[in-house]
Amino acid sequence: MKEHNAVCDVTVIHEDVVEKVKKELPREEEIEKTASLFKILGDNTRLKIISTLQKSEMCVCDIAHLLNMSQSLISHQLSVLRNARLVKYRRSGKVVYYTLDDEHIETIVQYGLIHISESGEGDEQK
Amino acid sequence: MKEHNAVCDVTVIHEDVVEKVKKELPREEEIEKTASLFKILGDNTRLKIISTLQKSEMCVCDIAHLLNMSQSLISHQLSVLRNARLVKYRRSGKVVYYTLDDEHIETIVQYGLIHISESGEGDEQK
């Protein structure tokens, strides 16, 4: 991400609409936080982990086995999810159990999956 | 993305749970499509464009002006949104007007924004 050099020698065609919409937009900060949430959900591995945890609490090596991925990878991605406060964990001896820590997330992911299944045939083209 | 070299000399601690959950998971293809949807939503510029179009149909240079970004950038990102079938457009003379082409998207984005505002104080740490 870089700084925008305030371009905008752009011709405005509908100043009234622009002004009106400008006032109604979400704050910059909200957009940024929302974007980073979606960014986190926008990865196969992480989505799989979330789907997994949606079904049951589970420990790291179980997730790794279930998804057929390395322990290291799962652990790395879990730390991403942890930092975003999307999962929480519980330690029991040497084993660490993870759970989803956010009701909203389940809803959003569910919506995403539903959207996909309903928009059906429409693949993206190259 | 690379091929996984079928690691999994991983110790499985809870085989029963693993087997059960494995059956309940969404199909690989669904996960992938959902992830790419979230990936597209996981970008500031694109989220801003979507928020903008949520308020009103708008042409490219209006969006560029409104968001204080270059016409080229907006055009590029609109093409991403077009390929994902999230927006549609209508031509009128030299001007091209864009609209959201997906009811679900609005809902999902709305959910994202709500989630953010409700999880309030919790910033992510470095």
Next chain:
DNA sequence: TTTTCATATGAACAGTCATTCATATGAGGT
């Protein structure tokens, strides 16, 4: 305390992607 096992973490690499700059397209007006 030493060993073992589950998990975490750091560094490095490869691939991806957002942005910019320069230029092309294509419709309207003259």
Next chain:
DNA sequence: ACCTCATATGAATGACTGTTCATATGAAAA
């Protein structure tokens, strides 16, 4: 036909990020 204006597109690039490999941490068992 030419010029203008709105939009699209290609190439280049810098930044970011998912994955791997190697290693560290830290708890329990010996």
